[in-house]
Amino acid sequence: MGKLSGIKVIDLSVFLPGPMMTMMMADQGAEVWKVESPAGDPARDQEPFEGGQSVWFRALNRGKKSIVLDLKSAAGKARLWDLIENADVFVEGFRPGVMARLGFDYAAVSARNPGIVYCSISAFGQEGEMAHHPAHDLATQALAGFLSINDGPDGTPVVPGVAASDMAAGLTALSATLMALLGRERTGKGDYIDCAMFDSLLPWSAHTMGLAIAGGDPPRSASQRSLGGAAFYQVYETADKRHVVLGARELKFAHNLLTALGRMDLYPIAERPAGEQGELIAFLRQTFATKTRDEWTLWFADKDVAFSPVLDLREAFAQPHVAERGLLVTGGGGHMVAPAIRFAGESWSPASAPELGADD
Template identity: 35%
Template sequence: MFKHDETTGHRPLEGVRVLDFSRVLAGPYCTALMADLGAEVIKVEPPSGDDYRHIGPFQDGESLLFQSVNRGKKSIVLDLKSAEGAAAARALAAECDIVIENFRPGVMDRFGLGPDELCAALPQLVYVSVSGFGQTGPNRSLPAYDIIIQAMSGLMDMTGAEDGPPMMAGDAFADVAGGMFAAFGAMVALFDRTRSGRGRHVDLALYDSLVSMMPVGACRALMTGEMPKRTGSKHPLSAPFGTYPAKDGSFTVAVLNDRLFATFATAIGAPDLAHDPHFASDTLRRQNEPALAQHIESWAATQDVQSVVTALSDAGIPAAALCSVRQAWDSPQVQARELATTVAHPSLGEFTVPEQPVHFSGAPRGGRQAAPELGAHTTEILQRLKEGNIR
């Protein structure tokens, strides 16, 4: 039986080299996760740089968003439209385990760097294509940004107040979902290569990823024929499972079974609710949620959020105050879990960037390099390639 070695101190992807042609968010998010885990990520940029280098917020002329999702990588400038640039890219691909790109389908083919050509020449290569709608289907050639995918996937239609308009989710979840599934696909193909000796072409669509990330909506649409609707900050199927007001703010609570509901009813000073036939099951509690909400809001109205959360938590009820993004990143839990790391940049000095969230036994966290300046490693990498010592 395999035994974990807690003393190795190496990162799981050390020795893996990734040639990253991606830009903006989904692809770079994917390769940032790999870099965090020790992979050598060579980011190929055009002479003008990744578009994200020109998107704020800025500090001393540097995009902090670019810094966030390109941490730990190397940058090489290649003009893929030129024969020389494309030839250098092909030579680099031969020295890499994974190639990732997020151009529209067909663009890499025009550079002579498409999956059919490279995978035929390099059968051990794992080639990951990230696009809005994938390499097949009627929408394959459509341009796509996160908001487009959110709109087309049904996420926006399910997000927002019950009596309000559809709303975009608060972050670029289509891009992030695509980045995570791209990393997942790359790692599965890399693992399979250890058994088969051959790589694969991994076709990843942001649309597919986000549609797949909504299991409750999928269940209702595919299996019951329902049309999922907006329910604001309340769960569409369970109650009490959502956000409620207290004296000085809002709190969340999650009750998913009859036993927990009986405990909850006692905690809010209304034990008889557990025997009320209107609230006898999860389904009935959701159907009668407005009446249930009156009891909850009446109990919480004279208390501050922290008192409410403490009382519910002490009773074993999942409950929390609503936090801002800044409060979450400043929390002791984030610090304890080491979800961020400090990096040093030649012009920005020291600052903090996110770290991938999975903990591996024996693997160190932190210690990452800042995102590279445009073309910072071009001379070094091309020289190593010319001398044949890039490995």
């Protein structure tokens, strides 16, 4: 019995934000009905595959039921209304206006089920001049200013490795839905959530937005402490063309490392503002270039310094720490990452992801 046992979720979303949100609910015992078109969630076709299923699809849809409905047909609409009658949560990720045209907007759904929590996830929200603008994660990151600080040494933005606005929207939608369910316990009434990827991502720049939000200059990677302007929050190349990072703000770590390297004369530079530490950055670049990544990892083992080697994803999953925490599991048809949310005294085992229409 999970924390959300007894909660019924109707999920019409595809790809990343909505499926991630409802997967986290399914992990905690919610009964999630994934409503798919005859073509299925496009994530089903995304490589690579393991055990006959897309690893992407399985990772975000484990523990759900799948039902195929043509929502343009009378029979499909009737079946969805049957599911809605006793549902607690309704999630959709279409462009604004689509659900109204199909007859399943919040006004219609809440009229049938006043206690339902209805969550719409979109790129830019249900209203405003951008509401109908097509966009996936990269475009919303660009418009939110995040891509401008996801840049290389020459200042050119690069495609980010994490779909941050997708994930931010999934987490925001989950949090809002759980809040609404708690509120329903007191009022008996459901609620409507307009969750935008763009809106969800903006607060994630809290540590760098200062001047920009107050009308000043935007942050620049070369001069901002958290973006690469500081020697001890920096990526360095090693002798084998791999990389390591120093990742801390506290001056005690600078003291510890420079002492170990016999260069405490450079410590005053670490105390300077970001953007004025070029001499120290240059020294550390020369220093890290003298050993391989793995040699530096061994060297730092007994040093109290916020240091890490840069691992690829295969290396990351192979770490003993991942095994010790039980974060990579086998089951449900293949390999899966365990939930980040786990409760003391409760066990979790991976459920399989449904085949298309398995619960028609």
